[in-house]
Amino acid sequence: MTPPPPPRIGIVGASRGHGWGYRAHLPAIAALADAGLPAPVVTAVSTTRPESAREAAADTGATGHTSAEELAADPAVEVVVITVKVPAHDQLVRTALAAGKHVLCEWPLALDAREAAELEALTRPDRRGFVGLQGRHDPVIVSARRLLASGELGEIQTVLARSSRGSGLAALDQPRRYTLDRASGAGNREVHTGHFADLVDQVVGGITPVGGAAVVHRPRVAVEGIGPVAASAPDTLAGTFRTPTGLGAIVTFDGDPDPRSTLTVHTDGGVLELTTPGVDEPGGAGQPQFSRWSGRLIRRGRPAQPLAAADPLAGLAVPTEARHVAAQYLALTADLTDGGSRVATFADAVRLHGLIESLAPGA
Known part of the structure; x- marks a missing residue:
């Protein structure tokens, strides 16, 4: 054929x-x-x-x-x-x-x-x-989602999600100055938190925001060739949410000298720990949707073991930040x-926009 x-x-x-x-x-x-x-x-x-x-x-x-x-x-x-x-x-x-x-x-x-x-x-x-939303195609994220959905680890009790970026420490290059403006829709709340919240939502089988807030911790940020400029886009967010069987918390922020992401899921049958490398480590890219995740599974009464994940792009020669984009294509x-729906759709985006607005209302 x-x-x-x-x-x-x-x-x-x-x-x-x-x-x-x-x-x-x-x-x-x-x-x-x-x-x-x-x-x-x-x-x-x-x-x-x-x-x-x-x-x-x-x-x-x-x-x-x-x-x-x-x-x-x-x-x-x-x-x-x-x-x-x-x-x-x-x-x-x-x-x-x-x-x-x-x-x-x-x-x-x-x-x-x-x-x-x-x-x-x-x-x-x-x-x-x-x-x-290319991060959801990471092999470890896919494996974690399937494992939890299978019920093999029992019901989820708690979820702790943390993700940071280095933005705000060194001077920002001029093409990214616009992200400091809240009206751009491209700050930490929308881009960073949006991508990370999508991964959390994917892994645990859906989240429902309870509440939260977003603030501007650094009201002035240095821009190359210009100097300090005013920042109105929130750079720090914290929120709480429900899963189908438990509770969770999410924190995202800029200005971390060691940016990385962690997602820890406690279940009736054990603990699932997902992490990204540091930005200077292999597979690290400074943001959760670009970095290559790794996982560790701790079952009740058993030694910790790596989370197995099949990578359809194993051996592909591509820059780290483009790898998940390749999987998306x-x-x-x-x-x-x-006619499938492997890639996130506009309907998924509507829901994710709503999640962010509920986690940080009025931000």
Whole structure:
């Protein structure tokens, strides 16, 4: 049987340098193709400047566009991938869906749950909406979710979740200055906490926020070439939640000299400990959605043992921060072939936006 042709994608935001499309999406797709694994084909790229569009086209062999509207209208594009700043997501998603294209939009999908729900309402079976919550494709996260869902460890009693970033210690590079503005929708509360909360939610089988708060601990942050600038986006969040059978707490914050993430789940039958490496250790990338997780299982009355996890991308030559993006593209290719839901959808994003807003209301 002849395999279906690979999805044809167009990437919005493929400029060289700091762009997430260039740093993670393009290397991820190239690594899959080099390994002979199912991967999409980049048929179009867009940036806002003619020069950068020509560079992106030269790098990928794809058609270069200077507007997302042109890219969405390109008949060679089946899936529009949006990798630009959050405030632009709403209009870009609407444009792509109106053109009849599937959409893969980086997280956060929108500025808030209301805007996300409006976008989700525009999707259809022939123009699906996917969201870049790539951390849920980590092999250890997948293994932990399956283990707890199986009931082998009994019911969950407590969950302790902690995740930190190093942002705020050294001067921030100028392209990321916008994340200090609360209105950007790209601060610790939305990006860092959103990705981490999604992993916690995935592993324990769903969380329901009880309450919490978010604050600005560092009201001024140094920016390269500028100096201290005002920060209105919260950099510290703490919240509590319920699981189907227990209780949990989550803390996220910036300004940690040793950024890493830990997730500890206490059950009737033992303890499951999940951790990420430090940023300078192999597999560490400073944020939970990029880093490679490891797990340890302590069953009642037995010695601790590593959590077994099968890695479908074992041996893949790809930068650490792009690895889970590669796994996401592998899953997306399968979803577009068989109609599955391996990749997070717009409906998942609506729920996650709501979780964050409930954990830190009014922040």
